[in-house]
Amino acid sequence: MAKDSSFDIVSQVNMQEMSNAVNQTEKEISQRYDFRGSTASIELEEKSIKIAAEDDYKLNAIVDILRARMAKRGIPLRCLEPGKIEDAAKGTVRQSINIVQGISKEKAKAIIAAIKATKLKVNTQMQGDQVRVSGAKKDDLQAVIQTLKAGDFGIDLQFINMR
The missing domain is CATH 3.30.70.860 (Alpha-Beta Plaits)
Structure with a gap:
């Protein structure tokens, strides 16, 4: 038999690679001309990514940078489940993106x-x-x-x- x-x-999702992609995104935001002097941030939490920016346009730009970094690192883009864009303090916007595992x-x-x-x-x-x-x-x-x-x-x- x-x-x-x-x-x-x-x-x-390889969380180490995800952490690297978020760090690279953060670095690119700090160096890009169109983000100079703006309050843009990206932060990796246990099962989600928090993004904050001055407006929808910049927030979407950060998400695009993140997706490009993820693609380069072989992280599946489908693992991102974006939440709705919310208004935050001082006229800024924020978004929470869940990382789907399992x-x-x-x-x-x-x-x-x-x-x-x-x-x-x-x-x-x-x-x-x-x-x-x-x-x-x-x-x-x-x-x-x-x-x-x-x-x-x-x-x-x-x-x-x-x-």
Whole structure:
């Protein structure tokens, strides 16, 4: 009897790389001519990024810089969930952007449904914020990965712990 193979489907963000991207954004803001003398800031918290600026235009510019830095560092842009832009003190604006980690129950159900639709002989199991896929044939598992890569679930997926 062949031993079952398995892998986990996760949606994770490398927080060290995210910290580096935020630091580079901060550095660029401090050096850019159009931000001279303005009160613009970006701050990484545990599960979110806080951005403050003088107006919507500058705030959006900071977000654009951040997205460019994230792309260069291989951080999925889909992990950002922007909150609404709020008015802050002294006529400034601020925005909180959540960093989405893990696979929600709804997304996990959609992923499992997509896997079942392939009619491959694999088992799926929700484990907290990730999905485990196991099966006897490695080819079936690789077919599942290809199917999921082709699909769009609104989040960035990684495939880890292939055994």
